[in-house]
Amino acid sequence: MKVVDLNDIVGTDQEVDNGNWVSRRLLLKKDGMGYSVHDTIIRAGTETHIWYQNHLEAVYCIEGEGEVETLADNKVHPIKADMLYSLDQHDEHLLRAKTDMRMVCVFNPPISGREVHDENGVYPVDVD
Numbered sequence: 557m558k559v560v561d562l563n564d565i566v567g568t569d570q571e572v573d574n575g576n577w578v579s580r581r582l583l584l585k586k587d588g589m590g591y592s593v594h595d596t597i598i599r600a601g602t603e604t605h606i607w608y609q610n611h612l613e614a615v616y617c618i619e620g621e622g623e624v625e626t627l628a629d630n631k632v633h634p635i636k637a638d639m640l641y642s643l644d645q646h647d648e649h650l651l652r653a654k655t656d657m658r659m660v661c662v663f664n665p666p667i668s669g670r671e672v673h674d675e676n677g678v679y680p681v682d683v684d
């Protein structure tokens with residue numbers, strides 16, 4: 557069994573900051589679980605274009621509030637603590653944080669480590 561303490565991730569290469577968000581990657585591909593688990597802070601006042609064409613992601617908000625706009629139908633989904641959204645259709649979306657939002661994110665397939673979004677809001681397919 558493995559125990560991971562967020563305090564041991566902060567400040568290491570498993571903490572990735574792209575400006576709009578900082579992602580603390582608790583479990584990665586190397587951990588062999590078949591998914592990755594991240595504790596991510598989305599910074600207040602930001603809007604991020606995201607389109608995970610190569611991944612499925614579930615996002616559980618545990619602090620803060622904001623909204624997700626799905627671009628296929630231009631629906632705006634208010635999100636606050638205790639709500640989860642699941643990008644089960646690889647949904648292209650805009651994530652807007654009204655306050656700082658703390659999210660627990662699960663990715664299938666797992667992220668390898670240092671990924672940041674490319675110009676289309678995509679993480680590359682993992683080729684390891």
Ligand code: 9YT
Nearest residue numbers: 577579594596615659661
């Ligand atoms: C909620 C979300 O997708 N935020 C972008 C960062 C990503 N979840 C990550 O790498 O933790």
